[in-house]
Amino acid sequence: MAEMTLLQAINTALHEEMARDEDVVVLGEDVGVNGGVFRATEGLYQKFGAERVMDTPLSESGIIGSAIGMAVYGLKPVPEIQFADFIYPAFDQIVSELAKMRYRSGGDFTSPVVVRTPYGGGIRGGHYHSQSPEAYFCHTPGLQVVIPSNPYDAKGLLKSAIRGEDPVIFMEPKKIYRAFKQDVPQEDYVIPIGPANVVRSGTDVSVFCYGSMVQVAEKAANKASEDGYQVEIVDLRTLYPLDIQTILNSVKKTGRAIVVYEAPKTCGYGAEIAATIAENAIEYLEAPIIRVAGLDTPFPYTLEYVYMPHPARVYRAIQDVLNF
Amino acid sequence: MAEMTLLQAINTALHEEMARDEDVVVLGEDVGVNGGVFRATEGLYQKFGAERVMDTPLSESGIIGSAIGMAVYGLKPVPEIQFADFIYPAFDQIVSELAKMRYRSGGDFTSPVVVRTPYGGGIRGGHYHSQSPEAYFCHTPGLQVVIPSNPYDAKGLLKSAIRGEDPVIFMEPKKIYRAFKQDVPQEDYVIPIGPANVVRSGTDVSVFCYGSMVQVAEKAANKASEDGYQVEIVDLRTLYPLDIQTILNSVKKTGRAIVVYEAPKTCGYGAEIAATIAENAIEYLEAPIIRVAGLDTPFPYTLEYVYMPHPARVYRAIQDVLNF
């Protein structure tokens, strides 16, 4: 065991996977000599050399496009997009190519690229360094979307992603990159892509969340437990494929559902959770499904703390569904 | 009045708006001399000349990016993206720039660009000529998303879009470009962006839909009426901003809701409708909210008629919510 931050867990997973499999390569802007602007790729260049840790020109389209070609040839590329906000120049390569390669070729060609990218607010980054674009990718068949919420999961999920046969958009909640440390096993372990994690079980309300929102939900749940209510928190971990069964089981037990996410509310990922519940377990519901989400505006700077879901808002939603 | 197809209605609206306001310009691939690959811009080049009807190089990013610059300067650009499937190279310009220009400049700069693009399946176009990417845009604050379902609406909504002060993604259901004709007034009229249209009122089930799915819903509703059930069909027309009130009113009346859309089911626009209902009117619901949608796969070729929502599937959903 070693105490480490989420960022260190990512870095460790990359080191271990590159050592394990020489087909694993890393590419992106500033990932080499500089070790990444967040230092997620620190030390890789020094250890594995310029051929396997590539500083690329400033082109996300080029980064993802070339990674697809590498994967087609047989490498396991793990490109970094410096901020999720800058993934859009690569959107065409991701949606038209990465996601469809296997299906459109009848499995003849695959492109198991793992796109790592820090996402989310809470670092005073404004419009262009705070977005949470996960819903776009979840709406794109052919992609898997994974978001860890803590160091332990980050290491295990990233390893699974790298060892898998399908493309993964691996989104890292940068707000909690260094927010806390956790014991992480030094030996090799993987956390499978797919299952959600019930991080706190309860009988009164279900809160579905992921990434840095898990902590937000926990704070709200703590407050609710002072009032005598047991909140169940489900950390989704994998957004696509979604662990529908765990969600439905939870709602069937509690009868009340809340979804927390940072992205703009409309058409955000929480809509899918709400719709899934409304389609499959409506008869168990005793209250509206509330979405505590970001606003339908671009991400702001000064008032980001008002924009982002806050424990106080989640707590109020808990009260609302309990008092409905 | 003149009998015209949806395509002719679009073409008429463009002719009229360009004649009305000389700041309106059209640009895109093959929109000039060739009149557009679907002929939506037929005759514009001949009438308004090469300066106002621009055949551009093959770059969607260039088309939208330059349109933004034109709009900032004071023109009213109406770019065409030849197929919605090819809008992704311009995704960065749309999401990072077009959508955010007003907000990020405190209203100092605006970019009221109307992006016209044919979308959807049913023309045997396979992966890359059939997609329905509306959910991406609805999840992007700053954009308006408009989808007409018939010639009359097409003309009136496109005129509103062009006269408006905000960017619009105007998606044209190409499957019904020439499918049927309708009486369309020859005089000038606009249909406001915002309100949904209750195209058939009923008391038993609400079906929410848009674009070419309105016809699909109507066929299903006809069949259900043979069984004695009155289906209410709400043609959303504007996906963002959404006419929440009309939706809730309908559900409160019928107690049953179905959403029909062509895009992949997960995180599609129907999830937002379902979530909105589950958040605001759950106590009125007597059955699950069913989404009849495209599949979580890329769009296929030979079997597209199985992929796309079909009246038979909608009809079964109607039965399911009635028999719940």
Added chain:
Amino acid sequence: MSITQDQGKMSTTAKQHQKLPEGLTESQLKAIYEAMLLTREYDDRCLKLQRQGRIGFYAGSFGEEACQIGTAFALREQDWIFPSYRQPGVALLRGVPLQSMMNNLFGNSADVVEGKQMPVHYTSREHHFLSISSVIGTQVIQAVGCAMAAKIKKDEAVVLTYFGDGGTSSNDFHSGMNFAATFKAPCIFALVNNQYAISVPVSKQTSVECLADKAKAYGMTGIQVDGNDVLAVYRATKEAMQRAKVGEGPTLLELKTYRAGPHSSSDDPTRYRSKEETEKWLKRDPILLFQKELESLGIWTEAYEADVKASIQNKISEAIKVAESLPQPPWESLFEGVYSNDPQALMAQKEDILTHESGLELTNEGEFPL
């Protein structure tokens, strides 16, 4: 790679020539010619199939046979192709079975992708021929990534990618050229400048006169080649291969030619260009040019051509017959192969549809406009 097996036939005449062009043997020259003929015939028949309503869409390569065969003939088995949609001849030359290509056009149950892609979107890993995307330009940077991977893995493979004059305006032409030059990737960019992107002439596509000059922005070698002269194309590709192999990096080849046919079965070129223009170019029909060269070398005769054509036509007819007779893919196929494992949400959709809809009459309608 030769289509007719009777390669000895003209050898006496041919032997009179001390040296055949480009160091090619007689049978290689014939293979090139036959591949060009096959491409022409294939295009011809397939466009007719579309006109007859037997397949939904077709995009031919009429006039671009030298660009295809001249380049692809210079490659080796271990090399890779990242194609656009206008290289049926390259697929055939690489050995992709005619039957497999025809199955794609009909989207039938024997199709490698079970009707999931439109016509003309072939794929064959076995022949290092990447699954075709409709999206202009995306393959260019992917080709570069593939070449970078080969280099990293120390394999001696070169990657050749095709794209059009329109493609040079795309984002990934830019990223591809830049990455390739910066990483010295063993890669060849075959820019088929056929003068049009659907209706848009190259003069509205870019304001540079010589498209090979685009290489100058990237510090790359750029060469303009007569794309209707198959041996000139072959020679230029060989030289580019050589540069790639010795670590000198990528080359941009501008193959200057003309799209002699419509953009696709949905296109009507009379709307935007004159017959005279097209006829002018047809005087330099690449097959005719090469045929004359072969004739002067004593390799080509009318009988030889007739033989080859007859054989090709038979094979094509046979493939059409088989492809057309096969049923549609089963509905199950729709739901499979998105991921290595099938996700629960999708399997629920499958069950939903297969259980309930198979009895209902779902009708196939719609036509492709482009």
Added chain:
Amino acid sequence: MSITQDQGKMSTTAKQHQKLPEGLTESQLKAIYEAMLLTREYDDRCLKLQRQGRIGFYAGSFGEEACQIGTAFALREQDWIFPSYRQPGVALLRGVPLQSMMNNLFGNSADVVEGKQMPVHYTSREHHFLSISSVIGTQVIQAVGCAMAAKIKKDEAVVLTYFGDGGTSSNDFHSGMNFAATFKAPCIFALVNNQYAISVPVSKQTSVECLADKAKAYGMTGIQVDGNDVLAVYRATKEAMQRAKVGEGPTLLELKTYRAGPHSSSDDPTRYRSKEETEKWLKRDPILLFQKELESLGIWTEAYEADVKASIQNKISEAIKVAESLPQPPWESLFEGVYSNDPQALMAQKEDILTHESGLELTNEGEFPL
């Protein structure tokens, strides 16, 4: 545009020179010098504000003063700027009020965008200075569209866009250059080649030696200029303006310079480059170079510089004091201004938060890592 009002002061000495460089008057030369000084001082103070934790982020333009002022000084009021994030000097020269810029850095209630954008993302329609995006390259094609629009409307306006060496790899550098050349847009591309894109040196960004050569891909004029020589930059820009005005279309200006400071307040350049390298470049500090030139013209004296600096420093201090004293924008502002009319869904979100949360303690936390 001059900052100090006492422009007469040095005139006797200056008059000895028959002709001042570039046909500029003494007061113009001084205005250039003062604008460069202002830029330097502004950067300096703002980076300190960040180091002191008083603002959240800053990205300076240390070393790039000549690139900014040399270009912008050649423009007229009706011309437009499509900037990147590294042209504070241009904003100031155009007349964007120091106070307004400082309000942006503090994201306070007086900020034009009410704290919706990060520091260094200024905007001013009045000064034809486009709202800055963080996204590399997007402004380039927008500038071209703006120039096309001016041309369509028959206005005599030229659009100048700034971007970096890293920016040349972006999609919209490519689309921008291509559209501009193809439509002969009255546009100037100011490529500030400061040798780095964060940690990535230009040698890893592209393999072309002279970045001005990138113009050759587009049939455009490309010129490399010493970006540390403000008058050379001015001259090249004037010439580009002239080409634009007479309908000869766009020009790519490569302004070769050096990013003398860190990429931003989050960056530590010692991780990827040597102090020696930086020091070598500092010998060609553009302000020092120009100062010497002015001195030789009899325009610069120590006292003059001291005066100007003092005046600048006072103004900056004043602006900081005001900006820092202002409160945060009101919560309402968050919800406003996305559209010309507020959508129902958003207003529901507003009501939800304003009604319920204002009493709760929401805390501001987090820091910017880049």
